[in-house]
Amino acid sequence: MKQRAPLTLAAVTAALAALTGVAALTAPATDGKAADTKAATAARMPVERSLLVCPGPSSSDIAETTYTAFTPGAPAGDGKGSARLLGATAEAKPVLEPKEPGKPFGATASGADAPALTGSADGALAPGWTAQLTTKVSVGRTRGVLGVGCTAPGTDFWFPAVSTAKGREDYVHLTNPDDAAAIVDIKLFGPDGPAKPDAGSDGIRVDPKSTKTVLLSTLVPGAQLADATAHVTTRAGRVGASVQVGEEGVGADWLPAAADPAGSLVLPGIPADATSVRLVVFVPGAEDADLKVRLAAPGGSISPAGNEQLHVKAGMTAAVDLKDLTRGEPGSLLLTPSDPKKSAPVVAALRVVRGSGAKQEIGFIPATAPVGVRATVADNRPEENTTVLALTAPGADAKVKVTASPGTGGGEPASQEVTVKAGTTQTVALAPAGGKGSYALTVETLSGGPVHAARTLSLPHEGIAMFTVQALSDDHSTVSVPKAAQDLSVLTR
Numbered sequence: 001m002k003q004r005a006p007l008t009l010a011a012v013t014a015a016l017a018a019l020t021g022v023a024a025l026t027a028p029a030t031d032g033k034a035a036d037t038k039a040a041t042a043a044r045m046p047v048e049r050s051l052l053v054c055p056g057p058s059s060s061d062i063a064e065t066t067y068t069a070f071t072p073g074a075p076a077g078d079g080k081g082s083a084r085l086l087g088a089t090a091e092a093k094p095v096l097e098p099k100e101p102g103k104p105f106g107a108t109a110s111g112a113d114a115p116a117l118t119g120s121a122d123g124a125l126a127p128g129w130t131a132q133l134t135t136k137v138s139v140g141r142t143r144g145v146l147g148v149g150c151t152a153p154g155t156d157f158w159f160p161a162v163s164t165a166k167g168r169e170d171y172v173h174l175t176n177p178d179d180a181a182a183i184v185d186i187k188l189f190g191p192d193g194p195a196k197p198d199a200g201s202d203g204i205r206v207d208p209k210s211t212k213t214v215l216l217s218t219l220v221p222g223a224q225l226a227d228a229t230a231h232v233t234t235r236a237g238r239v240g241a242s243v244q245v246g247e248e249g250v251g252a253d254w255l256p257a258a259a260d261p262a263g264s265l266v267l268p269g270i271p272a273d274a275t276s277v278r279l280v281v282f283v284p285g286a287e288d289a290d291l292k293v294r295l296a297a298p299g300g301s302i303s304p305a306g307n308e309q310l311h312v313k314a315g316m317t318a319a320v321d322l323k324d325l326t327r328g329e330p331g332s333l334l335l336t337p338s339d340p341k342k343s344a345p346v347v348a349a350l351r352v353v354r355g356s357g358a359k360q361e362i363g364f365i366p367a368t369a370p371v372g373v374r375a376t377v378a379d380n381r382p383e384e385n386t387t388v389l390a391l392t393a394p395g396a397d398a399k400v401k402v403t404a405s406p407g408t409g410g411g412e413p414a415s416q417e418v419t420v421k422a423g424t425t426q427t428v429a430l431a432p433a434g435g436k437g438s439y440a441l442t443v444e445t446l447s448g449g450p451v452h453a454a455r456t457l458s459l460p461h462e463g464i465a466m467f468t469v470q471a472l473s474d475d476h477s478t479v480s481v482p483k484a485a486q487d488l489s490v491l492t493r
Helices: 009-021 487-492
Strands: 044-045 049-054 064-070 081-087 094-096 105-110 117-123 130-137 144-149 156-162 168-176 180-189 204-206 209-217 226-234 240-247 251-255 265-270 274-282 289-297 300-302 309-312 317-323 331-337 347-354 361-366 374-380 387-393 398-404 414-420 426-427 439-446 452-458 467-472 477-481
Touching: 009 347, 044 265, 044 452, 049 130, 049 300, 064 081, 064 168, 064 274, 064 374, 094 117, 094 361, 094 467, 117 130, 117 361, 130 374, 144 265, 144 452, 156 240, 156 251, 156 274, 156 347, 168 204, 168 226, 204 209, 209 426, 240 361, 240 426, 265 274, 265 361, 265 387, 265 452, 265 467, 274 331, 300 374, 347 414, 361 467, 374 452, 374 467, 387 398, 387 414, 387 439
Parallel strands: 144 251, 144 467, 251 361
Antiparallel strands: 044 477, 049 117, 064 105, 064 130, 081 094, 081 117, 130 144, 156 226, 168 209, 168 240, 180 204, 180 226, 240 251, 265 331, 274 317, 274 347, 289 300, 289 309, 289 331, 347 361, 374 439, 387 426, 387 452, 398 414, 398 439, 452 467
């Protein structure tokens, strides 16, 4: 029998990276002691496969949806790759098929039949692959601009700022990209703790390659929760999860999942002209949280008068109306423990309104993780004043590089280095030279930090300041691959 060559640990790690998009292994110890430090030193390698899930955009027959996908990096020629976003159905027809890094690709769909999407990118198109769907509904109960970034599937999601109150319709969109069914539980927490659930809130089945929407108010019949937190988890399988919110008289938008529970949070990108800002916070642990509330504005951090502190009881949702917090300047909300020695993890999101009276429009800003090494948001528009990028450095000065890609219809990329002082929010309006069509914005951390970022896309309609805000977070385009000369044959000796 022909003997196989030994399989190195680095090769196994690279194979795992190709399958999952994320991998980090260390060399095994062979004598009960820690492995040699030099052998376990990790190098960063580009991921070889990325997976994204996008919810179904709208139930409106007059909805107009744009899908945009982008991979930052060099143009075609530096490596081969492929990417496809497919309708999340058994038929799975391609909707979007980007061809090369460094260039955004777009597609459009009309009406309520526009599908939820699943898809993967391989090779040169995988590292940092980003997709966005933006929907505009001009009239009706769900009118507005609804934007959401497509996400990797997962098993645990937090959604502060949901509601089951009269006049609100909050739908959880669950999309299963895999070949086996997923089983999902949804729990709601209001100002008095866990809401009494209907029997249907546990064990929700999402069939393979399909999507399901769940109206939150049906899970707690009769409960009028003005401010609540939804916790979505899976018992089996994995899903993409997002909440679509429609509010009577105020429009509609997506509420993405918030960053994981943490003692300190950043909620970036509150528009300068916000007329109403409402903060919703939930404590998932057993200890109450006492938080300091600050606004990081262009000139520094300030405490909102009368709302400098917030106490949140364990297992309960608290909300505070911050009104027109920004007062004409863009900003980001910073939540930190009142006592650094007593830090209770929390999740949080903002409900933001622009305009007044019959011209109001709603949007949501969840707490978000830092941009890390690099982060990208797709579907920015070249028209003047439509796209604003907000950058926040909560703890230390930072320098970042912002790059605008060519547009879907051409143009030359543009870049700019920006210094963000600690405790401030700086805004950037950058577009490709001569760009036509939508483009992508990529933020790279050069020094200092961490930095948090969000993009506001404004598409006014008949005097209504329609908008949507998307946060940027690390694209995890590389994985740790140990520099190990050791091979796995040692495990069988």
